[in-house]
Amino acid sequence: MDSISLGSQVVQYIFTGLTVGAIYALVALGFNIIYNVTEVINFAQGEFVVWGGLILAVLAESLGIPLFFSFFISVGLVSLVGTVIYWTGIRPLRQPTILTMIMATIAISIILKGLAMFIWGKDPYAVQPFVEAPPVTLWGAYIQAQTFWVLGISVALVVALTLFYQHTLTGKAMRACADNPGAAGLVGISSGRMILFSFALSAALGAVGGAIITPITLMEYDRGAMLALKGFGAAILGGLGNFYGAVAAGFLLGLLESFATGFISSSYKDAIALIVLLGVLFARPQGLMGSSLQGDE
Amino acid sequence: MKSPILEAENIQVFYGAVRALKHVSFHVDQGRIISVIGANGAGKSTLLKAVAGVVPPAEGHIRFEGQSIKGLSATAIVKKGVSLVPEGRQLFTSLSVVDNLTLGAYLHYRRKGREEIASHLGEMYTLFPILKQRAAQIAGTLSGGEQQMVSIGRALMSQPKLLMLDEPSMGLAPLVIAEIMQTIVRLNREGTSVALVEQNARAALRISRYAYVLENGRVVREGKSGELLTDPAIIGDYLGEA
Ligand SMILES: Nc1ncnc2c1ncn2[C@@H]1O[C@H](COP(=O)(O)OP(=O)(O)O)[C@@H](O)[C@H]1O
Ligand SMILES: [Mg+2]
Numbered sequence: 001m002d003s004i005s006l007g008s009q010v011v012q013y014i015f016t017g018l019t020v021g022a023i024y025a026l027v028a029l030g031f032n033i034i035y036n037v038t039e040v041i042n043f044a045q046g047e048f049v050v051w052g053g054l055i056l057a058v059l060a061e062s063l064g065i066p067l068f069f070s071f072f073i074s075v076g077l078v079s080l081v082g083t084v085i086y087w088t089g090i091r092p093l094r095q096p097t098i099l100t101m102i103m104a105t106i107a108i109s110i111i112l113k114g115l116a117m118f119i120w121g122k123d124p125y126a127v128q129p130f131v132e133a134p135p136v137t138l139w140g141a142y143i144q145a146q147t148f149w150v151l152g153i154s155v156a157l158v159v160a161l162t163l164f165y166q167h168t169l170t171g172k173a174m175r176a177c178a179d180n181p182g183a184a185g186l187v188g189i190s191s192g193r194m195i196l197f198s199f200a201l202s203a204a205l206g207a208v209g210g211a212i213i214t215p216i217t218l219m220e221y222d223r224g225a226m227l228a229l230k231g232f233g234a235a236i237l238g239g240l241g242n243f244y245g246a247v248a249a250g251f252l253l254g255l256l257e258s259f260a261t262g263f264i265s266s267s268y269k270d271a272i273a274l275i276v277l278l279g280v281l282f283a284r285p286q287g288l289m290g291s292s293l294q295g296d297e
Numbered sequence: 298m299k300s301p302i303l304e305a306e307n308i309q310v311f312y313g314a315v316r317a318l319k320h321v322s323f324h325v326d327q328g329r330i331i332s333v334i335g336a337n338g339a340g341k342s343t344l345l346k347a348v349a350g351v352v353p354p355a356e357g358h359i360r361f362e363g364q365s366i367k368g369l370s371a372t373a374i375v376k377k378g379v380s381l382v383p384e385g386r387q388l389f390t391s392l393s394v395v396d397n398l399t400l401g402a403y404l405h406y407r408r409k410g411r412e413e414i415a416s417h418l419g420e421m422y423t424l425f426p427i428l429k430q431r432a433a434q435i436a437g438t439l440s441g442g443e444q445q446m447v448s449i450g451r452a453l454m455s456q457p458k459l460l461m462l463d464e465p466s467m468g469l470a471p472l473v474i475a476e477i478m479q480t481i482v483r484l485n486r487e488g489t490s491v492a493l494v495e496q497n498a499r500a501a502l503r504i505s506r507y508a509y510v511l512e513n514g515r516v517v518r519e520g521k522s523g524e525l526l527t528d529p530a531i532i533g534d535y536l537g538e539a
Contacts, residue, residue, distance in 0.1 A: 169399075172400060180387055182383070185371045187400055
């Protein structure tokens with residue numbers, strides 16, 4: 001407390017909060033993408049972040065592939081993992097109900113975590129920052145350059161996702177399928193294919209989250225469950241299915257955590273998401289921002 | 298003599314243990330309008346759903362342009378040229394009017410150019426000028442009649458040879474019903490064969506050439522629509538209210 005002013009501490013917490021919050025937002029968006037088409041909560045969502053970070057570490061650090069290419073290969077591979085989950089865990093279910101599908105995603109998350117431990121072991125992995133640059137000093141706070149990559153890429157993704165849903169045929173077909181699956185079938189939109197896309201897309205989002213955050217926080221095999229929990233808290237807080245709500249809630253959750261860590265104790269950090277989750281479920285189950293991307297059903 | 302574009306023979310459909318269609322046969326002649334009338338729960342929607350591949354028929358044959366379409370997926374059947382305007386419109390209520398319409402051509406995007414689809418869209422706006430003004434509006438906020446137009450337009454965007462409509466008049470004011478019926482006649486004149494299911498028997502019989510009467514999952518009468526319109530038994534059971 002001595003030499004650092006309160007003002008620069010606050011700035012520091014804000015940037016830390018926004019950085020973590022961006023990842024929560026991406027995980028929450030991933031939940032929503034799948035939820036809107038299937039009403040399934042995919043609890044393997046956090047594993048995508050872990051896999052994105054760990055694959056990037058192998059490619060960029062161990063194999064020495066340029067970071068730019070490693071990034072895209074990692075995201076591509078993880079979205080492949082997403083489609084494999086659909087093919088092996090969701091599609092084969094006989095008489096799938098929402099509940100059995102959700103249980104399948106929990107089983108899959110456990111398998112992915114086990115696999116990750118088998119492949120990468122228990123040690124954390126590091127990735128070099130995207131660009132070597134000294135920290136930026138803002139009002140006395142030191143902000144790592146990677147922070148700006150995290151924020152910039154996250155915001156760009158949200159914009160890209162919005163454009164995708166609003167302006168591309170596949171994006172519209174996914175919305176149509178979420179809106180009225182029966183009618184979508186009548187115009188020849190295969191709901192199976194849309195669900196497959198949504199798994200691939202949300203896996204890709206998670207992988208991007210993992211890839212951009214690993215240079216700051218490192219990555220290890222067992223972070224998935226906590227990330228899923230935080231992202232789920234954000235998705236609920238933003239109103240399940242609501243894209244902008246998820247983004248805002250992700251950042252809000254990140255900020256709350258960061259300030260709780262800074263002003264109270266880091267041991268309460270993880271409790272914040274749970275408290276928020278429970279609070280919202282008790283007080284405002286529809287989330288702070290009401291309903292879905294689609295508007296009320 | 299016109300050859301049938303659609304022939305259905307001996308169809309049976311079960312929902313669990315409930316037999317919703319019992320040995321139903323009907324056909325649609327090329328370029329004609331047929332109607333199926335009957336009370337609520339008679340099995341009219343089930344009949345169209347069986348043809349469209351939405352519910353699987355347990356028994357019977359369904360042939361479209363001479364080829365069996367029984368057991369095909371709904372998507373495959375749309376591709377062949379059969380399109381269903383479902384009961385209750387079933388729009389993508391959170392999407393805009395123009396998105397609803399263009400998604401009707403979803404299966405064509407890979408084979409046809411965007412210009413061709415845009416030109417079909419133009420035809421829809423000629424058919425339903427009001428939809429052009431409403432193009433950007435969210436479909437769920439339209440009036441019932443406008444929603445029905447979007448639903449018909451969406452089905453037409455797949456360029457069907459056979460258009461099947463499930464109670465398009467439901468919940469609409471008489472003037473709007475007349476407009477929808479006129480549109481169906483116009484589409485038919487332009488070459489689309491039509492199967493029309495209606496509880497509004499009078500409106501359906503007026504524009505169709507041939508009609509079937511469905512009761513408890515069975516065809517209990519069939520004949521030329523003009524004859525059914527003046528048949529005392531039909532008047533008593535189905536046309537009395539008007
Ligand atoms: N999904 C379903 N599950 C069980 N029974 C159904 C289902 N759909 C329709 N039925 C039953 O099948 C019969 C015919 O229904 P339907 O085809 O909708 O009649 P209509 O369109 O003439 O009103 C009714 O007895 C109805 O209750
Ligand atoms: Mg019906």
